[in-house]
Amino acid sequence: MATTITDDRTAELERKVDALSEQVAFLVEEARAARIRREGWEDLQATIMPIGAKVLGDVAAELDEAGITADQVVSLLRRLAANIDTMDAAVAQLESAAQLVEVLSPISAQAMDLATDGLQTLDERGYFSFAKAGLEVVDRVVTGFTEEDVEALGDNVVLILNTVKEMTQPEIMAIIYRMLERIHQQQEQLASEPEEPPSMWELLKLMRDPEVRRGLRRALSTLKAVSTVDTGPPRKFVPGTEAFPEPDAKDDQERDDAGGA
Numbered sequence: 001m002a003t004t005i006t007d008d009r010t011a012e013l014e015r016k017v018d019a020l021s022e023q024v025a026f027l028v029e030e031a032r033a034a035r036i037r038r039e040g041w042e043d044l045q046a047t048i049m050p051i052g053a054k055v056l057g058d059v060a061a062e063l064d065e066a067g068i069t070a071d072q073v074v075s076l077l078r079r080l081a082a083n084i085d086t087m088d089a090a091v092a093q094l095e096s097a098a099q100l101v102e103v104l105s106p107i108s109a110q111a112m113d114l115a116t117d118g119l120q121t122l123d124e125r126g127y128f129s130f131a132k133a134g135l136e137v138v139d140r141v142v143t144g145f146t147e148e149d150v151e152a153l154g155d156n157v158v159l160i161l162n163t164v165k166e167m168t169q170p171e172i173m174a175i176i177y178r179m180l181e182r183i184h185q186q187q188e189q190l191a192s193e194p195e196e197p198p199s200m201w202e203l204l205k206l207m208r209d210p211e212v213r214r215g216l217r218r219a220l221s222t223l224k225a226v227s228t229v230d231t232g233p234p235r236k237f238v239p240g241t242e243a244f245p246e247p248d249a250k251d252d253q254e255r256d257d258a259g260g261a
Contacts, residue, residue: 063073080087122128145153153160166172206212 063069167176207216
């Protein structure tokens with residue numbers, strides 16, 4: 001009986017010793033791991049400290065050279081920390097803008113293709129050539145007119161527009177069209193006309209035509225109305241009018257003498 005009790009106590013002591021041994025081994029392992037971590041941290045500090053000290057020294061030198069104090073840096077850091085929410089919102093907006101650009105990129109590419117096709121079509125139809133020629137015409141007008149001419153044009157622009165308005169009336173356009181048509185017919189008849197000018201009798205025969213007399217009356221009425229218009233002082237020489245020189249007094253006297261004879 002006493003032997004059984006002794007064996008049980010011995011077994012219990014062995015279990016306690018084994019548990020204690022496991023705990024000691026665990027503590028030893030933890031101590032070893034802690035020592036390794038400490039040594040690693042010490043190595044890291046030994047490596048980083050010189051670099052950090054150099055960086056801090058360079059930063060301090062740059063700040064000192066720029067005239068920035070430590071208080072200003074601290075104030076800036078405080079402001080950044082106080083506005084961290086605003087900065088976060090700004091970053092969110094940038095992300096949204098980036099997403100918007102990503103969405104619009106295919107659309108903008110398609111719009112660019114459409115614009116390029118449209119410009120190519122306009123070029124093929126001659127719009128750009130026409131615009132270039134129009135610019136050349138504008139350049140000729142600008143270089144061919146002086147500032148005084150432009151001012152005179154501005155003073156008479158209402159009269160010019162009214163004249164153009166009246167000229168575009170149907171009856172005026174019909175008269176101009178008939179005149180041009182008759183001029184073309186006369187040009188076609190030049191080859192068949194005799195070289196000698198018509199005599200006075202032939203002209204008198206034409207005067208027997210009522211339409212000729214009616215047209216002559218209209219022409220004379222128009223010339224009378226034009227003769228009563230005050231055109232102002234004589235204008236300076238205009239290129240292109242040399243084909244119709246003004247008759248001088250000598251020519252008028254010769255024609256009068258010939259008519260009297």
